[in-house]
Each structure stands twice: as structure tokens, then as C-alpha cells.
Amino acid sequence: MSNMTLDTTPEEVPKRKLLLIVEDDKPYRQMFTELFGKEGYEVEIATNGSMAVEIANRKVPALILLDILMPVMDGFEMLKEFKSSEKFKDVPIIVLSNLSADSEIKKAKELGATEYIVKSNISVKEVVEIVKKYLAQA
Amino acid sequence: MKKNTSNASSVSVDLTSGDKFGSIVELKSSEKKYRKLFETANDAIFMMTADKFVDCNPQTLKMFGCATKADIIGHHPSEFSPEFQPDGKRSTTQARRLINAALDGKSQHFYWKHTKLDGSLFDAEVSLNKLVLEGEEYLQAIVRDVSPQKEVERSLVESESKFKAVVENSQSIIFLLDENLHFMLSEGKELSVLGLKPGEVVGQSALDIYKDYPVVLKHLKSALGGTFVRDNIQIQDVYFDAFFSPWKDKDGNARVIGMAHDITQQEIAKKRLQEIDKLKTQFLSTASHQLRSPLGTMRWKLEMLLESKEKENCPELYASMKDVYELNLRVVNLVNSLLDVSRIEQGELQTHAEELDISALIEEILEELAERAKAKDLAIVKNIAECKHVFADKNQIREALQNVFSNAIKYNKKQGCIRIDLAQNNGSLILHVYNTGVTIPENEHHRVFEKFFRAESAKNLDVEGSGLGLFVTKSYIEAAGGSITFASPIEFTPTIEDSHPVEGTLFTISLPVKE
Numbered sequence: 001m002s003n004m005t006l007d008t009t010p011e012e013v014p015k016r017k018l019l020l021i022v023e024d025d026k027p028y029r030q031m032f033t034e035l036f037g038k039e040g041y042e043v044e045i046a047t048n049g050s051m052a053v054e055i056a057n058r059k060v061p062a063l064i065l066l067d068i069l070m071p072v073m074d075g076f077e078m079l080k081e082f083k084s085s086e087k088f089k090d091v092p093i094i095v096l097s098n099l100s101a102d103s104e105i106k107k108a109k110e111l112g113a114t115e116y117i118v119k120s121n122i123s124v125k126e127v128v129e130i131v132k133k134y135l136a137q138a
Numbered sequence: 139m140k141k142n143t144s145n146a147s148s149v150s151v152d153l154t155s156g157d158k159f160g161s162i163v164e165l166k167s168s169e170k171k172y173r174k175l176f177e178t179a180n181d182a183i184f185m186m187t188a189d190k191f192v193d194c195n196p197q198t199l200k201m202f203g204c205a206t207k208a209d210i211i212g213h214h215p216s217e218f219s220p221e222f223q224p225d226g227k228r229s230t231t232q233a234r235r236l237i238n239a240a241l242d243g244k245s246q247h248f249y250w251k252h253t254k255l256d257g258s259l260f261d262a263e264v265s266l267n268k269l270v271l272e273g274e275e276y277l278q279a280i281v282r283d284v285s286p287q288k289e290v291e292r293s294l295v296e297s298e299s300k301f302k303a304v305v306e307n308s309q310s311i312i313f314l315l316d317e318n319l320h321f322m323l324s325e326g327k328e329l330s331v332l333g334l335k336p337g338e339v340v341g342q343s344a345l346d347i348y349k350d351y352p353v354v355l356k357h358l359k360s361a362l363g364g365t366f367v368r369d370n371i372q373i374q375d376v377y378f379d380a381f382f383s384p385w386k387d388k389d390g391n392a393r394v395i396g397m398a399h400d401i402t403q404q405e406i407a408k409k410r411l412q413e414i415d416k417l418k419t420q421f422l423s424t425a426s427h428q429l430r431s432p433l434g435t436m437r438w439k440l441e442m443l444l445e446s447k448e449k450e451n452c453p454e455l456y457a458s459m460k461d462v463y464e465l466n467l468r469v470v471n472l473v474n475s476l477l478d479v480s481r482i483e484q485g486e487l488q489t490h491a492e493e494l495d496i497s498a499l500i501e502e503i504l505e506e507l508a509e510r511a512k513a514k515d516l517a518i519v520k521n522i523a524e525c526k527h528v529f530a531d532k533n534q535i536r537e538a539l540q541n542v543f544s545n546a547i548k549y550n551k552k553q554g555c556i557r558i559d560l561a562q563n564n565g566s567l568i569l570h571v572y573n574t575g576v577t578i579p580e581n582e583h584h585r586v587f588e589k590f591f592r593a594e595s596a597k598n599l600d601v602e603g604s605g606l607g608l609f610v611t612k613s614y615i616e617a618a619g620g621s622i623t624f625a626s627p628i629e630f631t632p633t634i635e636d637s638h639p640v641e642g643t644l645f646t647i648s649l650p651v652k653e
Binding site: 025027028031034035098099100101102103106118119120121123124125127 | 427430431432433434435437438439441442445470473474477481486487488490
């Protein structure tokens, strides 16, 4: 899969911006790494919320992709933590989860999520486009 | 009584002794009167000694079924009685006792079972009085046939005992309350589940006994006011299916008649079923979520593979991969439908109403489905009017319309047709979706919107379907305050210009319009 390409143009994307991916599911983590690393972004992966806080404390991310169901600190708690912090409150957070109940979407939005995406209902192409859009704005 | 007795004696003197006592004018006139009375009386009147009849009036002959006086006179009364009286005592013994008591000067009045000459029985009321004539002791007997009254009495007793038996042996609780809601009757074996004995609360006020059960009091008052109420009520740990009926007694007093049947076991079973159903729904929800992770991963991986340059090198592999990808999407959709169902069943359906451009939404969906319609070479005819002011949840309405349009394609025949009419009238948006696909047999009509239902005719088509689409569609349309119905088979003309109607199925969606 190493020589696969997506309809993206890495040259236009600022390279030094940090994309922080918070995901505990291994296959997803591998895919994210493959997808975005190849795009030339600085990609950091955390497997839970508190690990994400540590990484963010070292370097403020330009965008966070956040799963909800995770051990230690779940996505909701992490949203709360980031959005109440002066340092991180402006970092856009896109929730990428397989939870899809109205109540969960509403909760995430109320906690400050920029977008809420149900993973299985979106194509990989669309995810990349969304990420690129936000990183371009950052 | 005494006077009668003496008069009767004078009558009998004349009758029995003829001219024996001579004649006085006054006496003769009196005698005539009493003879008339004696002969025309409706009661049997006769004279007897301790052991035989000595004279009788015509009614006696009639009552005892005798042709002449000779059939009676000289016979003992017990000859006109059955061997035993209804109380089980021997007639001869009993008759002797009564005759002797009367002869002792104590007038006797009693009920007696008599027999006629032919042996048939009748019920009688008998009066026995002592007379003394010329130093001889006689008894005057007046016998009244009371068979009809006895018959009525018997049937009343029988009916009451039947009623009593029914009430007392009733499993259900039966109660009657007066206008002040005091118990007049409380019977039924199930009283024991409340720790009560039959009749125990009679005289007590239901307002006191059920003061902690406002629902019971409310129903009792409603029934007193003339309204019939049926409800499931809970008293202590017991569930009852209870009726409260208004009633008026013969004097017009308001009463409440009620019946309550213990349905605790059924309620417990129902609750358990509900719990199991809830668990099932939760399981469905959890399992679906769990499925989403690997399915989503698979989807992205397949998409990445399909985008890779390798596809040119191995077209067969690429085609197979594309098939797998399509299958993956189908399972993703199925999981989404299952999650929709579990959400609907858990009552967690939330709607976010916004103003919708339905005609644009229809075009958008048709655009998405265009490839599939083209594959079947379907003609799509649209008569779409502009519709405004429809407020509903966009995602839900989109999914509902998608299901209906997708079905119209999926179950259609090759080179068939779909006609879509959208119009707005009388505060409603009406969308008709006709298709020339399989019709739904009438015996399956009632199940079309049930979950997991698929019409036999649809199954035979070898078309994939979960049986969830229309269930979800109906839930979403109804959540928006609308309705969905169908007609199948139905004849329609694909376009106004067409003169030949075709057969198919019509789904009609109605949504409210806010002016």
C-alpha cells in the first residue's frame, strides 16, 4: 500500500503543523499514520485522552482528530479538558467516532467539538479533505 | 275468626242435616247467603271429623280432581296426601298431629302438599278450626291451592341461590357500593390476595379503605357519576384488571358495581418480556456499534486499495475488490439500520426540525440513485411542485425518502417506470411514489411497515433487503408529524399523456406544512 496515492496535493499543506490523532483502535491508528504521514504532516498519535494532553503540552496541535470511546480519559473528558484550557481552547477538534446517537453528537458539540463524524459512514477521501481543509485554515 | 267459625257451623248444619233442625225464616235467609258463599268460594271448604271428611263445597271436588262428593266424603285426609311431606315427615303422622291440635281448640294454619284423586301433587295452604255442633266436634278446613305462588317462590329461591353461588364462587372480586361509596357487597375468592374475607368490608367506606389509592377513588367516583371505567390498577403488590360500572337500583339510587381480576402473574410476565426486549435492544445497539469499528476500518482500507495504482495491473483483482467494497457498504448500511431500529425502540429518536426544501432533497436523492435506475433502464417521471414551509429533521426525512425511492427501483421490473408526484394542499405536503414493481398481496398488507418484514413477492425477486427500511421510514415520517400509506396493486398512468394504465404499487407520504 506504500505506493498508493489519494487525490491530495501535499505541497500545498503547511508541513510543520501538528495533527494530533487520539485513537485507541489499532487498525485505525495504522491507517491514520499511513494516510497522513505520507501527506507530509507532523502526525502524533495518542491512544487515550491523557496521553493526548501530554503531547499537546509539548506542542500545540493545529488540529485534533478525536475518538470517543477510549480507556483512561475518554473523548468527552478530553474535549472538556481542552476546551476549558486557555492554551488549547481554539484548537479545532474533529470527533471521529462510531457512536452515532443524537445525545452523543449533541454532547460532543456542546463540549466544543468542531465537527462530529461517524467513521463508518464517511469515505477515507472525505476524511482527508476535511483534515486538509482545517489544517489549511490553522 | 270465631264468628266465621260459628257461621260456618251453621252452614254445615244445614248442609249435613237438612231439615233436621226445623226451619226459621230468618235462619233460612241467612242459610241461603252462606250456602252461596260456601258453594261459590274459590277455596276448598270442607268439614271433617278426626278421621274422615263429612262434607265439602264444589271447589273441593275441583281442587282434588273428584267427580262426586262420594270420592271424598268418608275418606281420610291422608288419602289425599303423598306419603311424605316436603319436610320429610310422614303425612299420616303429621296430619294426625295437626288435626289433634285443632281439635284441642288451637286453630292450625299450615302449608301442605296434597294429592289429587289421580295422584298428581299440588301445594296448599290449609286452615283448620274446631267446630262444635250439637255436642259433636268437627273440624272446618279451608284449603287454598297455592301451586302458582309456590312455583314463583321456588324459581325466586332457585334464581337467588344460583346468583349467590355465582357470586360466592367467583374467582374475581365482585363488589357493590352505595351512593356514599360504602361497600354493600364484596365477594370473590381473590379477596384473599388482599387479605380480605368475603363480605368483610361491607358497611365500610371505600373512601377510607382506598384513601392511598387515588386512581381507585377516581374510578369509583367516575362510575358513581355514570361513567364506565376499565383500568389496570395496582393495590399493594397485586395488579388487577378492574371494571367500575354505574348502576341504579329500583328506587333510582346510584350504585357502583365492580369487578376486579388478579392479573399479577400476567403483569410480571409482561414486565419480564419488556425487560428482555430492552436487553435485546441494548444488545442490538452494542453489537451494531462493535461491528462499526471493523467495518469502518475495512471500508477505509478498501477505499485506499481501490485508489492505488495496482488496479491497472490486475483488473480481476480490482473488480473483486470493488465487489467486496460494495458488500462492505451494504453491511455498513445494515448496521446503520439496526442502530436506527434500536434507537426507535428505545424511544431515543430525537428530531432536529429545520425548514426543508423537499423538491431539492428529492432531486438530490434521485441523483444519487440515478446509476441504479439506469442499470434497470427505468423511466422516471416527475411532477414536482414547489413545496415550502415543511419543518422536519433533514437526515431522517432524507433517509425515509431514500428508502422509498430505493425500493421503487429495487423492486421494479426492467424497463419499468417510476412516477413521482409532489404537491402541496390543505396544509399538507403530499408525495406520491408510483412504481411498476412487484405488488404486495393483500394478506401481507398489515405487515408492510413491521420490522424484518419482507413481502413474499419481494423475496422471490432475489433482491437484497433487510426488512428494516419501511419500519424506519414510517418511524421517521411519523416523528415529523406525517404519515405514510400504500396501495398495491394499483393502476396508474405513468404520464398524463399515457392512455394505458399500468399496474404497480403506490406509496404516499404526507407531511405537515406550517403556514
